[in-house]
Amino acid sequence: MAAEAVVDPGTALAAGVGDLLTACAALAEVDVHGVAFTALAETAGALERVRRQVAGLEARVLAAVDADGRWATGGARTLPAWVRQITGAHPATAARRVRTARALRDVLPAAAAALAAGDISDEHVGVLIRHATDTPARVAQLADPEMGEEFLVGCAAGLDVARFTRLVAHWAIRTDPDAADRSYADDLDREELFISDVPGGSLLRGFLATANATALKEALTARTGVPPAGDTRTPAQRRAAALNGITHLALDSGTLQPTARIRPHLAVTTTLDTLLALTAAAAPHDPDCTRRAGATACICTTTGSTDGSGGAGGSGGPGQSDAGTGGGQDTDVLARITADLDPGVLAGVEAATLADNTPIPFTLLARLACASAVHRVIFGPDAEILDVGREERLFTTAQTRAIIARDRHCQYPGCDAPPGEGEIHHNLWWYAHHGPTDITNAILLCWHHHDHVHAQHITIERHPTHWTFLDRHATPIGTTPITTPGTPPTPRAAPSTSGSPPSTGAPPSPGASPSSGSPPSTGSPPSTGAPPGT
Template structure:
């Protein structure tokens, strides 16, 4: 408030008078004070009688525009009034640019500052892949934007967009021992019967605690996320000896082969979740009958195309999918059908 008062007193007398008279709001005054008198040339332009867009013009804009719109107007004014200062500001912004992605309890904390061009590119890309909310989905815009960050990362990794000229294609690696995979399957089977729950002793063993499903950096993976990653992932068999020496490296096999994926794409054409039309490039194949829990086959008839957002949504909400005539039917945990029917296209 002291800084605002000094700026109004020294550089923006007309703005101060308009704010004192209640003709513009305090937030409007803050915008003008923060952006307008930030260089000598801009101060000259504010007070010059020979300039059309002087301080009086900016005050009129403040009376006519919202705070956000005024901020845009003043940014354009500042750029035109002193292009050199605008260039210096961009160079300084480049030096300040940073991004921190830090692991924390339950996830990652993101903090940073981006230049206008990087920010514009990121916002445009996020808007392009931000998932369409499902019927009854109460997630906020910020939550869907966070999911879109994962979609962008998946596009780069799964489509090999960053693999040119590299020795190996970058990918997200998950480490699961055979014993752990068996235990996960047994627990999933037990959960199908509400009366049969896994014994605590079978869950809290040294093997399950120290060698449970994890990313390469040791971060544990929730079972529901492991189920999703296993749906359309690529499996590599690596057998270790008692001293952790590698004894055998098996051939990578994709759960859904290229031919099967192409067949599913040709049939479904887009994400089949009710109301969603995300294209195949933003989607992956989901086992209708889960491969581990239900011993579902990896076949075209047991696969359905879901975008990354709704693939996770289906796993997280326990949504079941089945065919009814010529359409897919989605039901929630209570057995209620979700949204509008999803009839197959004529090609299906």
């Protein structure tokens, strides 16, 4: 009788891996771009099964290396360190591979067989290791013939990793509820938030327990809402804007430290000279306008204002028409609210600072000053305080109510944010040179679009029937109609690229002022609250 040939396992393993490498090298030469989609889809599924089987083989090999023990003779202090030397993997990846190999060998034999057969993935195995092997009670439950490892592996074969994770989490809580409670308490203790200052802002990093993280995500989602048409921001950018909005709501509501002498808020310190330079830099530049004696900025006159808040001769809104009109007078423009700044005027001017003495750029100062309460402090030559003025806002309560009654929501094209989530945007130079702010030169914007208008130096023109938004190159961004009492509610229009106003808009509340911007005749405020300032 002929003797059967005995195949050495090491030889078979090396030969099989060699054949696999040869096959992979041959497949690398195939031009997959010319293959039909059906064949590509079938290949993708087959490759996933191969990848799983390779992961199972790797786990078995590492488990054998671990049991052999000779990996330590080469100087490696731990098996993950040896894996790093052999594979060049990241330390966390090497540790995960070793942890998987040991768990499959010691407590998850059914999962090891399913992974080797390609029925489940290494990600399914990772879920089992994290949630089913972390306490003695759960390891013991794995041996249960009905609700143990065999049950979980059978579920894994038919579920994607996300759904399988939820199933195993339920299994883990039912198996060891006391451990689940301890884990929840530990997660709360782990909660932390780092706000690290970096050039231009701060970097946020931290950890929240599941419930609190879910609550935060729900709040951000509710604040973000459905993005309007034309919103090109990424989801991450929208989440950042939502967080900023929630911060404003918390600070402006007055609920934080309500009994404090000064409620927590953003404080900016600047000199009078800086404010004067800022208003000069924000002045319109038109070849036809005149200069007030002693002023560094030109003051433009009204062109055809018919809204009752000021006629020709400088008592109404500015009428410069350098944006797209070649410098000629545009009688259709009742007011122009510009967020552009002349950097030449600001050269050499002292920067304003936050409370911790961090300097801020002039565009940000203009944005904050636009809706701030101003508190005057006069110092003597030796830094002694000579005078402390009372806090004042640029708009009276009646003016604010009138603007809300007229605009009703953020007027940026396509935005419906309510008044309580926004501020009044206006001309700083008008207040400096003409005295109290005229509501003709003011518009309601939400916090996000108020930031956007200043950051992008957007100019807003008021026409008899609509607002026109122009970028810093005088190219129209979009329009928003100015509604009057009795206008029926219609859907909001998305931002347009033409200069013509859309035919839709939200109506003001009953008793609101006409589109002229004059205050309402009644003393009762509208139903919405005045937008808070910065």
